[in-house]
Amino acid sequence: MRRYVLRRSLLAVLQCLVVLVAVFAVGSLLPGDTADVLRGELGTPEQVAALRTELGLDEPVSTRFVHWLGGLFTGDLGNSLTTGLPVGEDLGRRVGVTLLLGAPALLLVTVLAPLAGTVSGLREGSRADRALNTAAVLLHAVPEFVLGLLLVASVSLAAGLLPATAVGMDAAALLARPAVLVLPVAVLTARHLCDLARQVRAGVAAERHGAVAAHLRLLGMRERTVVLRHVLPGALGPAAQQYARCVEGLLGGAVLVEAVFGLRGMGTGFVEAVQNRDLPQVQAYALVFAGTVVAVNLVGDLVAHRLAPRREVTA
Amino acid sequence: MTTHARAESAHRPEPGRRGVLAAGGALALGATGLLTGCGGDTKDGGSGDRFRAAFTAGGSQETLDPHVAPNFVDQARAKALYDTLGTYADDMSVRKRLAESWESNAAGTRWRIRLRKAEFHDGKPVTSRDVLYSYRRAADPELGSPSQELLSAIDFGASRADGARSVVFVLEAPNFEFPTVFAGPGTEIVPDGTEDFRDPVGSGPFTHVSFTPGGTARYRRWADHWDGPPHIAELEIVPADEESARLNSLLSGQVHYAADMAGSSVERLRKDDATRLLTAERATAQQLLLRTGRKPFDDPRLVRAVQLGIDREALVRVALAGHGDVGNDLFGRGLRGYPDDLEPRERNVEEARKLVKEADAEGLRLTVETSSVDAAWEPAVELMGRQLDGVGLRLTGRTRAASTYFSEIDTQGVAAFNTTSTLPVSDFLQQRVRGGAARNQTQYASKKFDALLDRARTTRDEKDRLALLARAQRLARDESGLLVWAFSDANDAVRSSVRGLRAAPPNSHDWARFDRARVA
Numbered sequence: 164m165r166r167y168v169l170r171r172s173l174l175a176v177l178q179c180l181v182v183l184v185a186v187f188a189v190g191s192l193l194p195g196d197t198a199d200v201l202r203g204e205l206g207t208p209e210q211v212a213a214l215r216t217e218l219g220l221d222e223p224v225s226t227r228f229v230h231w232l233g234g235l236f237t238g239d240l241g242n243s244l245t246t247g248l249p250v251g252e253d254l255g256r257r258v259g260v261t262l263l264l265g266a267p268a269l270l271l272v273t274v275l276a277p278l279a280g281t282v283s284g285l286r287e288g289s290r291a292d293r294a295l296n297t298a299a300v301l302l303h304a305v306p307e308f309v310l311g312l313l314l315v316a317s318v319s320l321a322a323g324l325l326p327a328t329a330v331g332m333d334a335a336a337l338l339a340r341p342a343v344l345v346l347p348v349a350v351l352t353a354r355h356l357c358d359l360a361r362q363v364r365a366g367v368a369a370e371r372h373g374a375v376a377a378h379l380r381l382l383g384m385r386e387r388t389v390v391l392r393h394v395l396p397g398a399l400g401p402a403a404q405q406y407a408r409c410v411e412g413l414l415g416g417a418v419l420v421e422a423v424f425g426l427r428g429m430g431t432g433f434v435e436a437v438q439n440r441d442l443p444q445v446q447a448y449a450l451v452f453a454g455t456v457v458a459v460n461l462v463g464d465l466v467a468h469r470l471a472p473r474r475e476v477t478a
Numbered sequence: 479m480t481t482h483a484r485a486e487s488a489h490r491p492e493p494g495r496r497g498v499l500a501a502g503g504a505l506a507l508g509a510t511g512l513l514t515g516c517g518g519d520t521k522d523g524g525s526g527d528r529f530r531a532a533f534t535a536g537g538s539q540e541t542l543d544p545h546v547a548p549n550f551v552d553q554a555r556a557k558a559l560y561d562t563l564g565t566y567a568d569d570m571s572v573r574k575r576l577a578e579s580w581e582s583n584a585a586g587t588r589w590r591i592r593l594r595k596a597e598f599h600d601g602k603p604v605t606s607r608d609v610l611y612s613y614r615r616a617a618d619p620e621l622g623s624p625s626q627e628l629l630s631a632i633d634f635g636a637s638r639a640d641g642a643r644s645v646v647f648v649l650e651a652p653n654f655e656f657p658t659v660f661a662g663p664g665t666e667i668v669p670d671g672t673e674d675f676r677d678p679v680g681s682g683p684f685t686h687v688s689f690t691p692g693g694t695a696r697y698r699r700w701a702d703h704w705d706g707p708p709h710i711a712e713l714e715i716v717p718a719d720e721e722s723a724r725l726n727s728l729l730s731g732q733v734h735y736a737a738d739m740a741g742s743s744v745e746r747l748r749k750d751d752a753t754r755l756l757t758a759e760r761a762t763a764q765q766l767l768l769r770t771g772r773k774p775f776d777d778p779r780l781v782r783a784v785q786l787g788i789d790r791e792a793l794v795r796v797a798l799a800g801h802g803d804v805g806n807d808l809f810g811r812g813l814r815g816y817p818d819d820l821e822p823r824e825r826n827v828e829e830a831r832k833l834v835k836e837a838d839a840e841g842l843r844l845t846v847e848t849s850s851v852d853a854a855w856e857p858a859v860e861l862m863g864r865q866l867d868g869v870g871l872r873l874t875g876r877t878r879a880a881s882t883y884f885s886e887i888d889t890q891g892v893a894a895f896n897t898t899s900t901l902p903v904s905d906f907l908q909q910r911v912r913g914g915a916a917r918n919q920t921q922y923a924s925k926k927f928d929a930l931l932d933r934a935r936t937t938r939d940e941k942d943r944l945a946l947l948a949r950a951q952r953l954a955r956d957e958s959g960l961l962v963w964a965f966s967d968a969n970d971a972v973r974s975s976v977r978g979l980r981a982a983p984p985n986s987h988d989w990a991r992f993d994r995a996r997v998a
Contacts, residue, residue, distance in 0.1 A: 425718040
């Protein structure tokens, strides 16, 4: 186990580095740079050139990357090319918003998915089981932003039950008025909740009908014990990995959900950074996103490994 | 049609940023309309006297330094805090603001500006030193003021303060259109010596409360403003890059004002009783730029063939969904200096085909640069392609990234789409049509045109000056390769409860004039 953990952790660090190099490379391949974006059409070539020099964009990409990497190891992520402020400031302001969105979503998924999955897995074909399947299929057919707009139109605008957007609200304002978060969290959660629940359901159903469970029952073990000691650990193992994917999905979903509801979180921040060709800012987001995804996957794999060691090959 | 969120520049629509939601958004917005035909609730955003306005903020440098503020959101923020010497009326003629009067010598090289009595928020008077400092600062090319080129015509060594409330500007060359600079974006008056804008002081109708880059800007009514205090107690300018978020926050009453509405949002707002559209009709000049400095449009016959080959009526009907007017290949309809007496350009496929044949260009493949900056462009390319098929030219579009579109078309391609909001006609000609001008994207270079502009600048009598400008425009209309195929609307929207705001063209005095707004 220890060797597995070590190997897996090294791989995780490597993955992060690969992502950062790739993002920098792709980022610098995008047409234009921050100087072009900020000066826009009104900028004369002289103004754009002056800004480019000021921002250090006239240096070769490789030099800038090495410089950035050097800064990374000393904990200095550089300044945003757009605002001139340290990239950490912008991230710090936005991370709270995304956490307020992501944490409740993750909590809901964590609690409700195994519950719903287990219930429908134990009662295949029941009404609850069919409802879960139908919801999952529907939510796959409707993109998150469409779902968001539909909910805003019906729940907020037509019925007036919940606030429509979070335009102009920072993390503190959201905390003071959590009702604003209900719709975004619901949109962000719905699909992943169903996905994970279905995964748990499939695992529970398979394990319950499996030879091992049958054997345990023959040995006279009570059904309750079979489920708790054998069926659930067997089903939750692969689900732990799916759960890790779900965190990635939440990060991706945050980009769209934040846009729909006018939240100034990490998702919209990342998009803006790319549009502004603000590479230090883009790199900072990539670092946080990649770090989160890799770390969560690492933990997911380790947990899966612990719950069902035979599945190590899939890790 | 797709939805798009665009960040329009103060001076003209600009690096539009397509929203994250891009394609498919229209579908959802359509559904929004179906579901909520009866409109939102009535709780108006914030409490009592706080007025909230939502703008696109992408591509902004996110500073309250008014001299580096090219986007609409920057202009709105600057308008709250600062004053300019002059201001643009709807037709882009210059009105007085901080300047009480101005006059030039007979040669048009020395301009004396008298300042009205006004104070900065810290109680200090606005003086000629502040004006000189602000203009000198904004004239620095390193800074990036949108009006830098206009300001660079001032000889700052020779210009001077003449008493506390009188400034004499000396110009490098005579220019009787010089007053247009007084209202230019990025020419706001800041206190002498200001370098730090974290806690900015201006002489505008609102005082600064707080601002987070990328976040909300808060202002408070300034009771001592020379033009009378604002009606609202507090102003919040909030960023919302996605058009659907701006729309929904307005429909639900979370904001009072939503800037830059287009396409399906406009349709949605037309049906809504709790909100009101502020439509500046025909404010945006839709252009097709043909690069006359490059093959194949260095052949005037092909420029002419495109002018004659496109069907403007159909373009307005389809690409603008009827919300616009056909253009006559000239910028600035309705603005001071626009020659109104020209015959409209009639489509003539036969003549166009003949010209293409003469130029030996039958079946020639042409690529036009386009982007999601303006939702009208995509359908326009489609339609123009089919129309030009009929004259023997094969036109197809190449879509480029929105945020860097305008810098790319500076150097790339032979044809491109562009839009320009209202700005003074003389500025437009000077900066975009004159030979060698930095923003002359068609590379038109005509000594005759330039000479007419020069003569206009040095002509004192306004009628004569405008007549010369009209002659220059007739020339450019045929030769410059800058085709204005239509004028489209610019839309903002407010809650119905908002009074005191009217539809006004972008860049004009009354646009986003929140100190005149009140909430009923």
